[in-house]
Amino acid sequence: MLSRVAPWLASRRDDPDPAGISVRTLDGQDTAALTSLAQQDPVTNVFILAHLRATGTAAPTAGGAGVLGVFDNGVLSGACWAGANLVPVQLDPALAPLVAGAANSSGRRYASAFGPAEAVLALHAELAQLGHRAHEVRADQPLMVIAERPRVQPHPGLAQGNLADFDRILPACAAMFEEEVGYSPYLGGREFYSRRVEGLIRQGHSLVHLNEAHEVVFKAELGAVTADVTQVQGVWMNPRYRGQGLSSGYMSAVVERAQKIAPVTSLYVNGFNTKARSTYERVGFRQVGTFATVLF
Structure with missing residues (x-):
C-alpha cells in the first residue's frame, strides 16, 4: 500500500x-x-x-x-x-x-x-x-508481555478491590494518575473518573493490597481485558512503602491473577523508568514492541 x-x-x-x-x-x-x-x-x-x-x-x-x-x-x-x-x-x-x-x-x-x-x-x-x-511526548515505551508463570513469589496480600473500600482505592488511583501525567484526573470532573474506578472494581479488574489500617499499599488494574490478553495499567506503590523491594512480589501477584482470565499479560512502561523495567523483567516480562504516548 x-x-x-x-x-x-x-x-x-x-x-x-x-x-x-x-x-x-x-x-x-x-x-x-x-x-x-x-x-x-x-x-x-x-x-x-x-x-x-x-x-x-x-x-x-x-x-x-x-x-x-x-x-x-x-x-x-x-x-x-x-x-x-x-x-x-x-x-x-x-x-x-x-x-x-x-x-x-x-x-x-x-x-x-x-x-x-x-x-x-x-x-x-x-x-x-x-x-x-x-505538552509531553513519550516516544519510547517498551511493550512487554509474560505468558509463563512469574519468576518471583507472588505477594499473598494482593486481592480484588472491594466496593466497600472505594473511598480508599479512589484516592490511590488519583495519586497514580497525577504522578504519571502531571495533572489531576478530576480536572474534567470527578464523576467520570470515579465511575471508571468503580467500574473496574465491579468487574474484578481492580487489584489492591490494603494493610491492617485499611491503607492502600499497592494497587494496579487490568485496564483492557480479552480472552487472550490482559493489559496491566495504573501500577502504583504507596510512597511510604517504596524502596523496600516489594514491587516484584506484587507484580507477580498481578500476573498470577491476570493469567486466570487470559494466558498473556501485557503492559507498557516509560523507557526512562529503569526501576520499573527491571522489576518487570525480574518477574518475567519481555519486550515485544514499542509504544509511544503523546499527552495533549
Missing part, C-alpha cells in the same frame, strides 16, 4: 479518494472487519479488542467516540479509535495525514494518543500542524 499512497503524500492533492484510499467512521457492519484487523496483533491491539468484546460493535458509542477506518479499495486496512484518546489499530504511519485530518475535522480535543510508536508519532506530527499542541 505504501507505494500507492506515497505519491499522494508527496503532492498532498485535494483528492477525496487518493490512490483508492478513503477514510470514514466505522459502523456496526464493519465489526467483523475491525475485529479481524485487530486480531492480527492481539497484544498491541488489546484496547480495541476489549472495546469490541464489551460492546459487540464497531459503531460509535452513545458519547460520540468512534473508530476511523482507512480503506484500500473498499478493504479495511487500518483504523484509529477516536474518543477521549486516539489509539491507532494496524495503522501504516504513511496514512497518518488522512487519519489526523479526519480526527481534526470532528472538532474533538484529545487528551492523548497512545499505541505503536511509529503510528502515534506520525499522527502527532500531522496533528501538530493542525494546531493540536502536545
Whole structure:
C-alpha cells in the first residue's frame, strides 16, 4: 500500500479518494472487519479488542467516540479509535495525514494518543500542524508481555478491590494518575473518573493490597481485558512503602491473577523508568514492541 499512497503524500492533492484510499467512521457492519484487523496483533491491539468484546460493535458509542477506518479499495486496512484518546489499530504511519485530518475535522480535543510508536508519532506530527499542541511526548515505551508463570513469589496480600473500600482505592488511583501525567484526573470532573474506578472494581479488574489500617499499599488494574490478553495499567506503590523491594512480589501477584482470565499479560512502561523495567523483567516480562504516548 505504501507505494500507492506515497505519491499522494508527496503532492498532498485535494483528492477525496487518493490512490483508492478513503477514510470514514466505522459502523456496526464493519465489526467483523475491525475485529479481524485487530486480531492480527492481539497484544498491541488489546484496547480495541476489549472495546469490541464489551460492546459487540464497531459503531460509535452513545458519547460520540468512534473508530476511523482507512480503506484500500473498499478493504479495511487500518483504523484509529477516536474518543477521549486516539489509539491507532494496524495503522501504516504513511496514512497518518488522512487519519489526523479526519480526527481534526470532528472538532474533538484529545487528551492523548497512545499505541505503536511509529503510528502515534506520525499522527502527532500531522496533528501538530493542525494546531493540536502536545505538552509531553513519550516516544519510547517498551511493550512487554509474560505468558509463563512469574519468576518471583507472588505477594499473598494482593486481592480484588472491594466496593466497600472505594473511598480508599479512589484516592490511590488519583495519586497514580497525577504522578504519571502531571495533572489531576478530576480536572474534567470527578464523576467520570470515579465511575471508571468503580467500574473496574465491579468487574474484578481492580487489584489492591490494603494493610491492617485499611491503607492502600499497592494497587494496579487490568485496564483492557480479552480472552487472550490482559493489559496491566495504573501500577502504583504507596510512597511510604517504596524502596523496600516489594514491587516484584506484587507484580507477580498481578500476573498470577491476570493469567486466570487470559494466558498473556501485557503492559507498557516509560523507557526512562529503569526501576520499573527491571522489576518487570525480574518477574518475567519481555519486550515485544514499542509504544509511544503523546499527552495533549
